[in-house]
Amino acid sequence: xxxxxxxxxxxxxxxxxxxxxxxxxxxxxxxxxxxxxxxxxxxxxxxxxxxxxxxxxxxxxxxxxxxxxxxxxxxxxxxxxxxxxxxxxxxxxxxxxxxxxxxxxxxxxxxxxxxxxxxxxxxxxxxxxxxxxxxxxxxxxxxxxxxxxxxxxxxxxxxxxxxxxxxxxxxxxxxxxxxxxxxxxxxxxxxxxxxxxxxxxxxxxxxxxxxxxxxxxxxxxxxxxxxxxxxxxxxxxxxxxxxxxxxxxxxxxxxxxxxxxxxxxxxxxxxxxxxxxx
Ligand SMILES: C[S@@+](CC[C@H](N)C(=O)[O-])C[C@H]1O[C@@H](n2cnc3c(N)ncnc32)[C@H](O)[C@@H]1O
Numbered sequence: 001x002x003x004x005x006x007x008x009x010x011x012x013x014x015x016x017x018x019x020x021x022x023x024x025x026x027x028x029x030x031x032x033x034x035x036x037x038x039x040x041x042x043x044x045x046x047x048x049x050x051x052x053x054x055x056x057x058x059x060x061x062x063x064x065x066x067x068x069x070x071x072x073x074x075x076x077x078x079x080x081x082x083x084x085x086x087x088x089x090x091x092x093x094x095x096x097x098x099x100x101x102x103x104x105x106x107x108x109x110x111x112x113x114x115x116x117x118x119x120x121x122x123x124x125x126x127x128x129x130x131x132x133x134x135x136x137x138x139x140x141x142x143x144x145x146x147x148x149x150x151x152x153x154x155x156x157x158x159x160x161x162x163x164x165x166x167x168x169x170x171x172x173x174x175x176x177x178x179x180x181x182x183x184x185x186x187x188x189x190x191x192x193x194x195x196x197x198x199x200x201x202x203x204x205x206x207x208x209x210x211x212x213x214x215x216x217x218x219x220x221x222x223x224x225x226x227x228x229x230x231x232x233x234x235x236x237x238x239x240x241x242x243x244x245x246x247x248x249x250x251x252x253x254x255x256x257x258x259x260x261x262x263x264x265x266x267x268x269x270x271x272x273x274x275x276x277x278x
Contacts, residue, residue, distance in 0.1 A: 003048030005034040012053060013037070017073050020066065021148055022208045022234040025073065036072045071151045075229070078117040080124050080161075081168045083224065086253050087128045089274060094220060094251060095132055099139055101249075106138040110218045114242065115226035116145030116202065119156030119192075120165070125222070126196040127169070127177050144214065146205035156202045159192040166190055207238045217247040224273075225255040235261045243267060246277045 013033050014025045025033070037052070046052040056062045056069075081087060098107045109129070113122040122145035129141050147153055160181065166174055178190035205212060207226070221242050227235050242252055243264050252275045254262055259272040267275040 003050065005030055005037075005049050009033075009049040009053060012057075013069070013073065016056075016066075016069065018231075020208070021070055021074065021206065022231070022238070023074060023229040024231055033073065037069070040068065040072060067150050071149050074149060076117045076149060076152050078120045078225075079168055080120045080166060082120065082124075083256055083273075086222070086224075086274070087124060089253075089271075090125065090220065091128050091132050095129070095137065095139065098219060099137060102139075106140065109139060109141040109220070110215060111141060111143045112214060112218050112221045112245070113143065113145040114205075114207065114221055114223045116147045116152070116156055117149070118152045118161075119145055119159060119200070119202065120161075121145070121222055121224065122156065122200045122202075123159065123177075123192050123196060124169075126192075126199050127173050129199075130177065130196060131173070141199060143200040145200060145202045146212075146214075147202075148204070148206045150204065153202050153204060159197050160186065160189050161191075162189055207241075208234065210241075212241060212245065214245050216245050218245050218250055219247060220251045220253065221246060222253050224253060225258070227254060227258045227261045236263075239264055243277060248277055250277050251275065252277070 010030045010033055014029060017023050017025055037049070041048065041052045044052065044055070046055055056065055095109070098109055101107065111125050113125065116122050122143050125143055133139070145156055147156070166178060169178075174190070177193050177196055179193055181187060181189040181191065205214070223238070223242055227238065230238065239252075239262055243266055246252060251270070252262065252267065254273050254275070256273050259269075262269070262275050266277050268278055270276050
């Protein structure tokens with residue numbers, strides 16, 4: 001049971017993750033793989049890593065088990081109002097311009113959080129847009145969140161967060177857009193209000209797929225803190241597919257450390273991590 005993770009195991013798990021998700025696990029990954037998979041191996045009663053690999057590859061359990069392996073070996077770190085200058089740009093630049101362009105009608109913005117994890121990015125966007133509506137701006141919006149992790153998508157759909165997770169949300173917005181958990185099981189948590197949940201939909205999507213079942217006139221795509229995990233070819237292919245889902249004039253927003261990744265003939269760089277489709 002306590003058989004250690006050997007190099008050939010480590011390689012097979014990292015090849016599996018790379019071919020199915022595009023994620024290149026770090027070079028010093030063995031300890032991470034070992035600690036994250038060991039509880040699963042124990043729960044299955046498999047005979048160590050050899051037994052687990054045999055179940056996956058020799059006994060036909062791979063497809064059934066894969067979502068769990070992906071959940072265990074991927075990084076889902078996210079935060080409300082993460083890299084908050086992007087949300088300032090949304091409310092101060094993108095939104096007023098969309099309103100001017102659609103005048104005298106009210107525009108309908110389509111926003112896509114393309115590696116949404118447990119939903120903080122999508123709900124932050126909803127909070128920012130709801131605030132703009134409160135301030136009298138006339139528009140409607142729909143937000144799509146997609147991710148490869150079923151576990152994260154379930155959490156995003158539930159929209160229940162701990163007070164610690166919600167701590168980056170200004171107190172005024174927390175009071176307006178979340179509801180405190182009352183049942184003992186939900187003590188110390190709060191749920192995003194239904195008015196915002198109704199505007200956000202979540203769907204499973206693997207960025208490695210050759211096409212995406214998403215509209216092709218999206219106004220803003222958040223593709224943040226996911227490209228860094230991919231190799232250069234996958235990065236370019238994902239960016240190219242994303243661009244094909246933006247309307248002309250639409251924006252692609254990547255993480256602050258990912259600006260070098262976006263190089264595309266139809267995209268101009270507005271600021272280090274914000275790009276616009278020509
Ligand atoms: C570090 S989180 C970033 C979350 C959010 N965008 C942010 O910036 O806070 C990366 C997310 O990308 C997702 N992911 C990784 N590979 C993916 C793929 N091939 N397709 C879709 N999502 C993927 C992971 O499941 C994880 O939730």
